[in-house]
Amino acid sequence: MAEWIGIERRARRCYGFDEVALVPGRQTVNPNEVDTSWSLGKLKFKIPILAAAMDGVVSVDFAVAMGKLGGIAVLNLDGVQTRYENPDEILDQIAKASPEEATKLLQDLYLPPIQEKLISKRIEEIKKAKVPAFASCIPQNAKRFGALAQEAGCDVFIVQSTVATVKHVSTEYKVLDIHDFCKEMKTPVVLGNSVTYDMALELMEQGIAGLLVGVGPGAACTTRGVLGIGVPQVTATVDSAAARDHFYKRNGQYIPIITDGGMRIGGEICKAFASGADAVMVGSAFAKAEEAPGRGYHWGMATSNANLPRGTRVKVGTTGTLRQILLGPAKVDDGSQNLVGALKTSMGSLGASTIPEMHDVEMIIAPSIQTEGKVFQIGQRIGMGK
16 A cells, blocks of 8 residues: 655555545435434433633533533633633633734643642532533643643543654653553543544553543644644544444443544535544534634634644634534535534435444545535635635
8 A cells, every 4th residue: 555755665645534435325325314313422412522621612601602512612721711710701801912923822822730629619610510520631731730620520532642652751840640540430532533443452451431532633733734643534433433442342441533623614524424423523613603712813722832833723713603603504605504413414325324334334534525526616716625
């Protein structure tokens, strides 16, 4: 599969969402009768779409609104929600900053220490609304924040880093032992992010309940530009799903794959499921919601890094309500609204009644899929030409 890129050096061709398409099968299914549910440990959810743990996407109010619609929103425990008693004032400053000021302002606003009392408070506020509470933090904070979140009633705890590995070397801080952490936590632990078969398999062996897949594909992430690291999401998901299936056959335990980032519209979400995802984590699409705390702006979790920012604040605008974006009815023509409806319709058209059946649909390499016959849309910057 690998091609020569120079003397004694080969590279494998990998694929992203724009380069593949899904092929209809021999039957179709009524979209209203497909089952989009998925499971994480003993928990079961009807909608396999998570709002990303990013400060421009998820606040307590957003998490409550998302939960009441049947979706899941992940609260960032390393962000403004746990650094400031009143994060709205901070979010206003970020939204009003000029593009030239934004990165420096974010670096300054993320310097104050996290207040541990706010971790418990935020999760309790979400749980008070009787919706699932998902929370995320970096590995260095996982032991302390995980204990606090669990005590406050957190349903699922996510440990997220740019690149997750079982073996991490550092003399500056104590390295998280993933295996021991998963054993200590009574709350299911989801880990991320990885993009390869071998690492997915190794991480699953540590006792995690779910795996986030994706390095650098997010709309506000610049990791691929700054560090040169990443694997396109279709290939990353296919490889990780293969590890999941191998682990299940060998151990009898099914560890769901959550494709994280790179999906702007319904069609890309559908391709993620066809690649093997059990659920997806989306940021920019939800940053456009009226309920989103970013006021029409979206920024990456590593944007505020004091030494090497790996994200940027992007303007996504406000296009509709959270209900419209998640469940419709869509008011725009570009596929960025009614994400659940798009998934159900795609599943029905492909003849897939469940998410596992979606994993088996035919995929083709189709680099012209975005442009074929779309000259007027592209020229007028409407629909698929936006």
